[in-house]
Amino acid sequence: MRIPKGHPFSICVSLFSSPNPNHILEPFSFSFSSSSRILFNSGILSSALLGQLPSRRKANNCKGNNLHSSNTMDVMGADGKTLPPERTDCSDRGQNPYIWSSPEGGQKIDIGKQIFCNRSLNMKNIVAVGFDMDYTLAQYKPETFESLAYEGTVRKLVYDLQYPSELLEWTFDWKYMVRGLVLDKKRGNILKMDRHKYVKVAYHGFREMSKEDKVATYGSTLTRDSFDEPDYALIDTLFSLAEAYLFAQLIDFKDNNPGKVSADYSRIYKDVRAAVDLCHRDGTLKQMVAKDPGRYINEDTSIVPMLEMIKESGRATFLVTNSLWDYTNIVMNFLCGPNTMNSCCSATNFDWLQYFDVVITGSAKPGFFHDENRANLFEVDPESGMLLNTDNGTPMPPVDTSLRLPLNIDKSCRVFQGGNVGHLHKLLSIESSSQVLYVGDHIYGDILRSKKVLGWRTMLVVPELEREVALLWELRDTRKQLQLLRNERDHIEDKIHHLKWSIRFDDVHADNDEELTAELDKLKSRSEKVRFNHQQAQRECHRMFHKVWGQLLKTGYQNSRFAHQVERFACLYTSQVTNLSLYSPDKYYRTGEDFMPHEIDILAL
Ligand SMILES: Nc1nc2c(ncn2[C@@H]2O[C@H](COP(=O)(O)O)[C@@H](O)[C@H]2O)c(=O)[nH]1
Numbered sequence: 001m002r003i004p005k006g007h008p009f010s011i012c013v014s015l016f017s018s019p020n021p022n023h024i025l026e027p028f029s030f031s032f033s034s035s036s037r038i039l040f041n042s043g044i045l046s047s048a049l050l051g052q053l054p055s056r057r058k059a060n061n062c063k064g065n066n067l068h069s070s071n072t073m074d075v076m077g078a079d080g081k082t083l084p085p086e087r088t089d090c091s092d093r094g095q096n097p098y099i100w101s102s103p104e105g106g107q108k109i110d111i112g113k114q115i116f117c118n119r120s121l122n123m124k125n126i127v128a129v130g131f132d133m134d135y136t137l138a139q140y141k142p143e144t145f146e147s148l149a150y151e152g153t154v155r156k157l158v159y160d161l162q163y164p165s166e167l168l169e170w171t172f173d174w175k176y177m178v179r180g181l182v183l184d185k186k187r188g189n190i191l192k193m194d195r196h197k198y199v200k201v202a203y204h205g206f207r208e209m210s211k212e213d214k215v216a217t218y219g220s221t222l223t224r225d226s227f228d229e230p231d232y233a234l235i236d237t238l239f240s241l242a243e244a245y246l247f248a249q250l251i252d253f254k255d256n257n258p259g260k261v262s263a264d265y266s267r268i269y270k271d272v273r274a275a276v277d278l279c280h281r282d283g284t285l286k287q288m289v290a291k292d293p294g295r296y297i298n299e300d301t302s303i304v305p306m307l308e309m310i311k312e313s314g315r316a317t318f319l320v321t322n323s324l325w326d327y328t329n330i331v332m333n334f335l336c337g338p339n340t341m342n343s344c345c346s347a348t349n350f351d352w353l354q355y356f357d358v359v360i361t362g363s364a365k366p367g368f369f370h371d372e373n374r375a376n377l378f379e380v381d382p383e384s385g386m387l388l389n390t391d392n393g394t395p396m397p398p399v400d401t402s403l404r405l406p407l408n409i410d411k412s413c414r415v416f417q418g419g420n421v422g423h424l425h426k427l428l429s430i431e432s433s434s435q436v437l438y439v440g441d442h443i444y445g446d447i448l449r450s451k452k453v454l455g456w457r458t459m460l461v462v463p464e465l466e467r468e469v470a471l472l473w474e475l476r477d478t479r480k481q482l483q484l485l486r487n488e489r490d491h492i493e494d495k496i497h498h499l500k501w502s503i504r505f506d507d508v509h510a511d512n513d514e515e516l517t518a519e520l521d522k523l524k525s526r527s528e529k530v531r532f533n534h535q536q537a538q539r540e541c542h543r544m545f546h547k548v549w550g551q552l553l554k555t556g557y558q559n560s561r562f563a564h565q566v567e568r569f570a571c572l573y574t575s576q577v578t579n580l581s582l583y584s585p586d587k588y589y590r591t592g593e594d595f596m597p598h599e600i601d602i603l604a605l
C-alpha cells in the first residue's frame with residue numbers, strides 16, 4: 001500500500017500537536033490569530049530549540065524522613081505482607097541512583113516507593129515492558145506546567161471566546177483540585193464519590209453544598225446516575241487539574257456576576273475544555289517546555305538505570321506515547337540525556353533510543369488499543385521527522401526515489417507514528433498479550449483498555465501515593481481511634497434500639513419502665529457525643545490529607561471511586577515509574593489475600 005502523493009509521506013506536520021487522548025471535542029469556533037495558525041500548522045521546534053536543552057541531573061527525588069519497610073525484597077504491598085515501616089533517613093542517591101542490580105541494591109524500600117499489587121504478576125512471564133511518556137516517565141511539575149496550561153486557557157477564553165477580561169487577573173491554586181473528582185457539567189458542581197458512586201463531597205464552584213442539597217441533587221433519584229460522559233467529566237489525569245480549577249472559578253464568577261458570562265454551565269465547561277485542548281495542540285505548552293524542560297519536568301537520574309536494567313534482563317522495552325516525535329525527542333533527551341549539571345546546555349541527540357526497541361509516537365491512545373482501530377503505521381525518520389508509509393511495520397519504498405527518506409532501519413530502535421496494538425505486537429514478536437507489562441499514568445488512556453480488553457498486564461503510576469502513604473503512617477493511631485469510635489457508636493445504637501423495643505413491647509413494671517427510660521436518655525446523649533467525636537475526628541483526618549477533598553484513595557472509610565478503578569484496572573500501582581528498578585526484574589509480585597466482611601472477625605483482622 002502506498003500513500004497518495006501529498007499525503008502522509010511528507011514532512012511531519014503540526015509537530016507538537018498530539019492526537020487528543022481521551023476527550024471528545026465538540027466542534028468549536030476559535031478565531032485563530034495568524035500567529036497561532038502558523039504554530040498550529042507548522043513545526044514548532046525551531047533549529048535553535050532543537051539544538052538547545054538546559055542542563056540536568058540532580059539528586060533522585062528522595063525526600064528526607066521517608067518511610068521504609070524493614071525487609072529487603074519481601075516488602076509490604078508487593079507480597080501483601082504488612083511489615084512495620086521504620087523511619088530512616090534517605091541518603092542522597094544523586095549521581096548513583098539506587099537500583100536493585102547495584103551492589104547496594106535489594107535493600108530497604110521506602111513505603112512511598114513500593115510497588116503495590118492488585119493482581120499477581122510474575123515478571124518472569126513478561127517479555128516486553130512498555131512505557132507511557134507524559135506523567136509516567138516525565139513527571140511534570142504542576143506548579144509550573146499546569147500553571148502554563150491555566151494561563152494559556154484563560155488567554156484563549158478572553159481573546160478568542162470573549163470571556164470577560166477580569167479572568168486575566170485570576171490566579172491558579174495548583175494544589176486545590178485532585179485526581180478522581182467528577183465535574184457535573186450541567187449543574188456546575190465538583191464531586192468526590194466513593195466506590196459505589198455515592199457522592200460524598202460536593203461543591204458548587206467553590207461553595208460546599210449542604211448535606212440536604214447534596215442528597216436532594218444526587219441521593220434521591222429514582223434511577224441511579226452513572227456519573228459518566230457526556231453530562232459529567234472525569235478528572236482522571238493530572239493534565240486536567242487546571243481545567244477543573246478554572247471551571248470552578250467560572251461557576252463562582254457567573255453566580256456572583258449575573259450577566260457577565262452568558263454561557264450556561266455546560267457551555268462554560270465546553271469552552272474551557274476546548275481551550276485547554278488547543279493549548280496542548282497549538283504549541284502554547286510544548287514550545288515553552290521545549291525551551292526549558294527543567295522548569296516544567298522533574299529530573300530523574302534513575303530512569304536510565306531502570307531502562308538499562310530491564311533491557312539487560314533480556315526484555316524488550318517500548319514507548320507508546322500520544323505526544324508526537326519532535327516533542328517526545330525533547331522530553332526523552334531531557335530525561336535520558338547526558339549528565340550536564342554544570343554546563344548550560346546540550347544538544348538533542350538520539351542516544352536515548354538505545355534504551356528502547358520500539359517507540360510509537362502519536363499513538364492516539366486509548367484508540368490505539370482498540371481491535372477495530374485501522375490507523376496506518378508510519379515510520380519516522382528521527383533526523384528530519386519525516387514519515388514513511390509502512391506495511392504493518394515493514395517500510396514501503398517510495399515510488400519517487402527523490403522522496404526517499406534517510407531511514408536507517410538497521411538501528412536497534414525504530415520510531416513510528418500512529419498504528420495500533422497489532423502493529424506493536426508484530427514489531428516485538430509478542431505471542432500473547434499477557435507477556436506485556438505497560439506502565440502508564442492514565443486509567444482510561446493507558447490502563448483500562450490495555451488490561452480489560454487486551455489482556456496486557458498494567459502498572460499505574462500514582463505520584464500522589466508517596467505523600468498519601470506517608471500520611472497514612474503518621475495518622476495510624478488516629479485511624480485506630482476512628483475505628484474504635486465507630487464500633488462504640490454502632491454498639492450504643494444497637495443498645496438504644498433494644499431498649500426502645502423493651503419499653504414498647506415488653507411487659508415491664510412501671511418502676512422499671514422509668515428506669516429504662518432514664519437509661520435510654522443516657523444512651524442517647526452518649527450516642528450524640530460519640531457521633532460528634534467521630535465526625536470531628538473523621539473531618540480532621542480528611543483535612544490532613546487535603547483540606548477540601550481528603551484522601552485520594554478513600555472517602556470516609558470507603559474506597560474512593562478512583563481507588564476502585566485503580567484496584568480493578570491496574571495489576572500493580574506505585575508512586576513513580578522508577579520504583580521498578582528497586583525490585584528484581586524477575587520479581588513475582590503477589591497480592592495479599594482478599595477478605596470479605598464476614599471473614600474479618602473470624603480471622604481477627
Ligand atoms: N489535544 C490534547 N492533548 C492533550 C490533552 N491533554 C493531554 N494531552 C497531550 O497528550 C499527550 C499525553 O501523552 P502520553 O505520553 O501520556 O501518552 C501529551 O502530548 C499531552 O500534551 C488535551 O486535553 N488535548
Ligand SMILES: [Mg+2]
Pocket residue numbers: 132133134135136440441442
Ligand atoms: Mg501519560
